[in-house]
Amino acid sequence: MSSEKSPRQSIIEGKPAQTKTRDARMGEGVDNRFNSPLREAFGTSPFILTKFDQFLNWCRGSSMFMLQFGIACCSLEMMHTYAVKHDLDRFGSGVPRASPRQADTIIIPGTIVSKFAPRMKRVYDQMAEPKFVVNMGSCAISGGPFQEGYNVVKGAEEVIPVDIHVPGCPPRPEALVYGVVKLQERIANGESSPVVVKPYELEPFGDLEQDEVVEKLANQLDEDDLVMRYNWADSP
Amino acid sequence: MSLEEPQPESTYVTDERVDYDALESLLGAHVLGRETHLNAEAFVIRPDEVQDVLTLLRDEAGFDYLSCVTAQEYEDRYESIYHLKKYADPTQEVGVVVPVPRDDPVSETATPVYKTAGWHEREAYDLVGIEYEGHPDLRRILLPETWQGHPLGLDYDQDKPQIVPYREHVNPIEGDYRDADSDTMFLNIGPHHPATHGVLHLKTVLDGEQVVDVDPDIGYLHRCEEQMCQSSTYRHQIMPYPDRWDYAPGGLMNEWAYARAVEDLADIEVPEYAQVIRTMGAELCRMCSHMLALGTFCLDIYGDFTAIFMYAMRDREKIQSILEDLTGQRMMFNYLRLGGVAWDLPEPREEFFEKTRDFLEDLPVATQEYHDLITSNEIFQIRTVGTGVLPPEAAKQYGATGPVVRASGVDYDVRRDDPYGYYDELDWEVAVEHGCDNYSRLLVRMREVEQSAKIVEQCIDLLEEWPEDEREIQSNVPRTLKPDPDTEVYRAVEAAKGELGIYMRSDGTAKPARFKIRSPCFSNLSTLGEMAEGEYVADLIASLGSLDIILGEVDR
Incomplete structure (x- = not known):
């Protein structure tokens, strides 16, 4: 009996798997499309082992849906970032959604004034978790040139938590792209920002x-x- | 204009200048006194005779255009100033000053005479605190309705807490519309909505698909521009703010409005070479601004980020790149200085000229592309021809300017009628259409882009030929500017959206005592009800797009 293989061994070392059906279906030479040349070059198996969270975070960062949200001057540069030449879609985040329910990232492109802050807070609340905020320009960071105005909220962070600040008045599209890429990096690393200021509620x-x-x-x-x-x- | 009969010379005008003595005798006992502002004479009148005086001036003397209403507080009184002009000739101006006591700031409203006064007086009530008796709808317009105090008043305490509500809006005409069975629906559009071009809130009431009432609720971007300018010095600190009014970018045109007003106020000369650079820069800005109007208008009509929007953005990128070479910034130029510009054209100059010429050469091709895609598109025509009609009389009543009023057949352009800069030396035309609808407003903008290109081309030729030792970009201006006390001026330029006016009063210090911005978008937006009521709600969106408002300029 010892010369005979155990059922377990016959699975591991046994004959090659039967692929007659698959070969018949695919015809000759086409199976290559399932094999990534890159993977072959590395000589690895088709499976990877990773942490589920890490994988999910990477997915999140690589496919962000922005909210179509324009406030002031910076929204013009934001439009240019989405449009030709700068094309934010190259980084997997260039399709602005009109509804906060479909978006997971909000860019705050402008001055927040007293009348608008409650509405912005509500728009932010309507977005599904997990959600991220990019502050674009000096006004959203601190009130900018209008900081001393009687009607101006001194930064979006007084109202909602913010992940990334992009300084400038307004920031160039390249700067916004850099900010968005930084946010993607942070999301992929699973980092999140603490709320540093007690927000207006x-x-x-x-x-x-x-x-x-x-x-x-x-x-x-x-x-x-x-x-x-x-x-x-x-x-x- | 040539088709119209020549108008008889008014008795109140001699040699195309207003005869203020004749006007004074027209107004007779209404006149309490006369003031001299740098732009025009002004009559002081009693607060309960505003309508009588304005009606006389409108009907008898032909002042059919209320350009601006400025309110301000003095130590001993409040004052409203009505700046009147004529659409036929904006150099004919007159001011009407209405002082009211501090303890009882009540003045008669001008709304029945000029509809545009409705919004302007609401703003004056909101920010300064003058009450207008007989005003049909005297609510706050820029600040939340629960705001305490009037921020541009002298005794306003900015540190006091404020409470802003967030609650459901009610249907303003529910109950009194037709009968009990009528079925109207209240619809909020904005303040966060892709079709409102920013943070505008339209309280709309629909009957089926038709708009029965629309009330634009503005003030979601009211960032205290007037206060900021009043707390900055003339010489350098104010200039960055105009860039942020019309950020489409109309930067250089806005800066010019401020520069023109202050250069009149302090009597500053501008070298001719700098005027040519200003003219070129302003026209580049106008093209850039109209490209945005075109792109977003089509975005509203077709509803997606498709070819037209991207094409418009492509052309904007080209213009912004030229402007960046010239000024150093893509949007917020801060390039004009009092008495000139910040610096000369970039070196090497040939490269700059070549780049600009390349753009101008490509422009006719791009324009043809737009015409193929937009104006000759049947779907687009169905959506825009005959919708959003604004008759010329209504446009004048609401004080509309710019492409909006020119598309209603009113031949009015400050660049030609009240020339500044280098415009009167150049060969160009004012684009006028008579359709009064959304289609005409787009056509006017597209034709204006072509005219602007013509102007830029001539400016470039001039700049190229300019002798090297005469390239003076800046006149001699004192480091600290302190205009004479109690000098008042109201000056306007033609910005991309229309007439952008600045009223300034100096008090002998280095900062203006009152800085009032007359924004074209503000007046243009007030025509929305006229255009949209009774039309389909989809056409309301198209009409709003055709007005081409920039909320930064509406709210200031």
């Missing part, structure tokens, strides 16, 4: 601390109305 009017402004507005707003309260003096 949308909260029910009834929950606000009572003070002069709240009293004045008491007859205009309901307890349940969502409001954003700007403490300008506290802004950095």
Whole structure:
């Protein structure tokens, strides 16, 4: 019995696998298309072993869907980044989606003012997790040249968490491409940004601390109305 | 214009200049006093006689164009200034100054006389705090409705907290439309929407597919440009801000508006060579701006990032590259200086000329491509011919300017009618169409691109021939500019979207006491209701695209 192979051995060392059916279906010479020349050059098997998270992060970074979101001057340069010549699609992220439900990256291209911040917060909230934010230009970073305006929020980070800042007024398309590629790198490495500033929140009017402004507005707003309260003096 | 009968010379005009004494006798007892602004004389009147005075000036003296309403606060009073002009000849101007006491800032509204006053007075109420009696709809326009205080007032405290609500909008005409069974639907378009060209919010009420009411809600990009300019010095600090009004980029045209106003205010000469460079740069900007209008308009009509948008972007890239060679920046040029420009053409000059000529040579081919793709496309024609009609009378009432009013058959262009720069030395035409619809507005822009190319070509020839030792780019301007106190000026240039005017009042310091921007997009956008109500909602989007608004300039 010892000279006979065990069933297990006959599988490992046995005859070559029967590929008659496959060969008949494919005809001659065409099976090469399933073999990557690169893999053959490396001499590896068709399978790779990796961490599932790592693989998924790599996929995420390589196929980002941007939100079509224009605010101010920077959105013009953003359009140029999407369009001919700079063509962000070369980096797998050039198809802007009109709905936040379909997007996972939002570029903030412009000045955030008091009236717009609650709406931007809502658009951000509507995006599906995981989501990423690229701040484009000085205004989105800090308020930029309009920082001292009575109506200007001093950076998007007061409202939503931000992953990448691209400085410039406005940044050139090349700079935005660089920022997006950096974001892809970060996503692929599984890094995320901590929220460094306590954001302005949308909260029910009834929950606000009572003070002069709240009293004045008491007859205009309901307890349940969502409001954003700007403490300008506290802004950095 | 040649087809129209020559208009009889008005009794209030002598030698094409306004006869202010005749005007004063026309207004008679309404006049409390006279002021001299650098651009025109102004009459001071009582706050409860605004409509009477403006009606007289409009009907008897022919001032059919309310260009701007400036509001400002003094130590002892509030003041509204109505800047009146004529579409036939914008050099004929007159100001109407309406002072009101600080403790009771109520003035009569001008809305029944000029519809454009409606939005301008709302802005004055919002930012400065003057109330307009009889105004049909005196709400805040730029700031949120819950805002406390009036930020351009003298005693405004910027550090006080503010609360901004985020709540559902209600149908403004629900209940009173037709009868109880009527079925209107409220539709929010924006402020984040691909077809609004930025952060514009349209509160729309639909009956089926037709628009019964549209109320543009602006102010989502109100970044305090006037405050920023009022807290900056004339000489260098203000110039970067105009780049950011119309960022299409209309940069050099906007800078020119500021430069022109301040050069009048402080009596600064500009060398001819610099004027030619300015003219060339401004026209390149206009082409770039119209390319964007064309690309995004077709994006609205066809609905995708397809060929036309990409072609327009391709041509914009070429222009931006030329402008970058000239100014050092792609969009925010900061190239004009008071009394000249920042630097001469880039060296080697031949290369710059060659690059620009190459672009101009390719342009007719590109234009033909656009005509093949757009204007001769049947689908496009069905969507745009006869939709969004803006009759000339309505356009004038709303103070529309630029391609919008020229597409309604009004032959009005500040470059020709109130010449500045080098325009009156060059050979070009004003593009006018009489269709009044979305199609005409596009055609006007496309024809203007051709005219701009013509201007740039002539400028390049001039610059190439200019003797080397006469290339003066900057006149002598004091390092710190302090115009005489209480000098007031209102000056306009023809930007890509229309007449961009600046009102400035100096108080003897190095910063303006009041800086008011008259934005063409602001007035043009107010015509949207006129064009869209009663039409299909899809045509509302087309009309909005054809207005070519830039929200940075609407909201400032």
